Amino acid sequence: MNIGIIGTGNIATYLLEQVNSNKMTNGRIIAIFGRNQQAGHRLSEQFETDFYTDLQTFLKLPLDIVVEAATVEAAALHLKEVVIHKKDLVVSSIGVFRDTDFLEEVKTLAESAGTHIFLPSGAIGGLDVLQSAKAAGGLERVQITTRKSPASLGMEADEEKVIFEGTAYEAVEQFPKNVNVAMTLALAGVGVEKTKVRIIVDPDIERNTHSIEAEGDFGKLHLQVENNPMPSNPKTSLLAALSILAVLQNKDGALRIGN
């Protein structure tokens, strides 16, 4: 499997380490695309991969799958092109899909190209429960509380404080680098307007903690993940990068686990 990555940051570097150096999948990252020339050339040399700053040239390569690991803005600019070039796609900046018309457009393009779009579970879990719970329409309520350190939220704070309460749509709009998970939850569950989000800054916490509650005909879900942040970008949890690696490992397997 030939893998391409959009982005040259924290998740991209982690995947290069795990895939190209540690051989944790049966594929190889043959190319990366980005804007940061310095980072791109450094990664290219360190992990024996090619670096491109031109998207069209990157997408002409024989890539089987492209992993977006950049930003919501970059995802909005580039995702459609990836699918038009008939590549499977893994999206990290899932907040881009708060624009549900954009999601429908990318999905329709993938259907006509015969390709697949993977939305990894990222820094949370429980998406299997939500999708099962709504299979016959009986999922009623979904809520996520995200608790992060000031460093992870990129702000100063001396004491614990609720800094946001609202819908997943508003959360992703205001904190595009911090609550992609809210968008993933919304897509798996009851949508961007009905999914409730609370964000708490907590100077006494080191782990990025996401607590999910859901209720419906199935019963109730309570799930809490306490994620170690990644050293090179404390906004991002290690679990988010691991979930992309797991997508790459499981993509072509005959056995599927969980709905």
Ligand SMILES: NC(=O)C1=CN([C@@H]2O[C@H](COP(=O)(O)OP(=O)(O)OC[C@H]3O[C@@H](n4cnc5c(N)ncnc54)[C@H](O)[C@@H]3O)[C@@H](O)[C@H]2O)C=CC1
């Ligand atoms: N789905 C989830 O659960 C999670 C998603 N994320 C998201 O994953 C994405 C990547 O995360 P990290 O690697 O930690 O971020 P990072 O900030 O370390 O790296 C982002 C990279 O994107 C590059 N970039 C920015 N604009 C670009 C453009 N127009 N074209 C190409 N490259 C561009 C930057 O140069 C940088 O190399 C972020 O959007 C982050 O919010 C992070 C954690 C959890």
Ligand SMILES: O=C([O-])CC(=O)C(=O)O
């Ligand atoms: O990594 C995390 O804990 C969550 C995160 O940043 C996001 O969802 O954007």
